[in-house]
Amino acid sequence: MTATTPKRRRGRVAEDEIQSKPEWSQIPEHTRHVMLCTGPRCVQRGALPLWKVLRRELLVANRIETTDGVLLTRSHCQFPCNLGPVLTVYPDRCWYRVANAEDAQRLVREHLIEGQPVPDLLLNGQVS
Template sequence: MSFYQRHLFLCLNQRENGEQACNNGGLAEEVFHQAKKHAKKLGIHGDGQVRVNRAGCLGRCSEGPVAVVYPDAVWYTYVDAEDVKEIVESHLRDGKPVERLRI
């Protein structure tokens, strides 16, 4: 059995040369902090539950910003913190992927 039920990985990759990356502009970094805070507020973050993690490049830059939930292997894109809050509540807490945000 896995130590966590689910992991939410948010790509925080940033590129200096102007190439597309999930954290260009800082949105992904901001959303990461809000997602982690929200999971803790809901009481679902921690051992045996879920974990919100930073990730480097996840290789889907053209679809970014991106996040993925494992072990479910569900890939998401989002436009703001409200989208990721919905992922935390619906997928991480309730086990229901957010279809409108799936890649």
């Protein structure tokens, strides 16, 4: 073990040796929390490239971690897997199927910026 290698205790790094920054102890500012499933089935259906599209669109619109913006989080399985990639928006309680970059761009523009759910992307026709 070198001087820069953290000491391991039962496969874990000692808490006092984990890199930390003060802002990592705060919940980022946001109005909506968006969770994109990155479970195995959603990843097979293209969730990871969609993550990049969502993040880029939100950054361009200055809506990442701002008072009127979005906390964008990757989650594991949210179900229903066969309808993925699945994305949820809270507190609006909207569940979406986001199949491609165009869907992701529309969702950002219409729901996350303009505040209107996108009916044709909602799972099972549910309404918030």
